Amino acid sequence: MDKISFYDNExxxxxxxxxxxxxxxxxxKIEKIVSNGQTSPENFWYEQQQSEFVLILKGNAxxxxxxxxxxxxxxxxxNIPALTKHRxxxxxxxxxxxxxxxxxx
Amino acid sequence: MDKISFYDNExxxxxxxxxxxxxxxxxxKIEKIVSNGQTSPENFWYEQQQSEFVLILKGNAxxxxxxxxxxxxxxxxxNIPALTKHRxxxxxxxxxxxxxxxxxx
Numbered sequence: 001m002d003k004i005s006f007y008d009n010e011x012x013x014x015x016x017x018x019x020x021x022x023x024x025x026x027x028x029k030i031e032k033i034v035s036n037g038q039t040s041p042e043n044f045w046y047e048q049q050q051s052e053f054v055l056i057l058k059g060n061a062x063x064x065x066x067x068x069x070x071x072x073x074x075x076x077x078x079n080i081p082a083l084t085k086h087r088x089x090x091x092x093x094x095x096x097x098x099x100x101x102x103x104x105x
Numbered sequence: 106m107d108k109i110s111f112y113d114n115e116x117x118x119x120x121x122x123x124x125x126x127x128x129x130x131x132x133x134k135i136e137k138i139v140s141n142g143q144t145s146p147e148n149f150w151y152e153q154q155q156s157e158f159v160l161i162l163k164g165n166a167x168x169x170x171x172x173x174x175x176x177x178x179x180x181x182x183x184n185i186p187a188l189t190k191h192r193x194x195x196x197x198x199x200x201x202x203x204x205x206x207x208x209x210x
Contacts, residue, residue: 001170001173001175001183001184001185001186001189002183003175003177003181003182003183004181004182004183004184005180005181005182006160006180006181006182007179007180022158022182022184023158023184025209027132027133027209027210028132028133028207028209030158030184030207053127053128053135055111055205057162057180065106068106070106070108072108074112075110075111075112075162075203076108076109076110076111077108077109077110077111077127078106078107078108078109079106079109079127079128079135080106081106084106098180100160100205102133102135102207104130104132104133104209105132
């Protein structure tokens with residue numbers, strides 16, 4: 001069994017948001033995401049078939065839903081039901097934002 | 106939708122290990138666990154029907170498997186397949202150890 005480090009020294013590249021698949025089977029997918037100030041495109045909304053649990057490990061972000069805006073700091077998480085419209089309004093400009101995302105049915 | 110803070114001020118009680126169910130459905134269960142120096146009982150091995158992904162958010166721990174020992178610090182995770190014998194050999198004596206655990210089929 002291998003240890004997975006979420007804090008591996010990330011090359012902080014403001015031009016890219018990176019997605020690392022940690023595990024996937026028929027029911028769940030676990031991902032590490034590293035954002036560097038990226039946001040969802042203007043007027044773009046995620047509206048996924050799968051539910052998504054996200055947790056901020058480092059950095060911070062602002063998520064936007066149709067009826068609320070949520071500031072997430074280190075240690076903050078939110079469980080987003082399938083088909084709930086959401087977008088990333090902001091991620092930290094100061095440091096990489098490291099997310100754990102768990103997609104599930 | 107509610108924000109879930111994993112770093113809520115935890116009353117650090119060395120007499121207890123605490124389990125908080127964040128979410129559960131037929132396929133996954135997401136838990137926050139706060140250990141305060143607890144370990145698995147001597148000669149006790151977990152051997153679960155479900156797979157388990159664990160990630161250390163704060164503190165540190167040592168997991169023991171039949172053929173390896175694994176030191177986990179902040180940001181370290183391991184994906185433990187179902188029916189893999191494991192036990193918690195140590196958790197930090199200095200501070201609460203906050204785990205995210207995702208159990209899945």
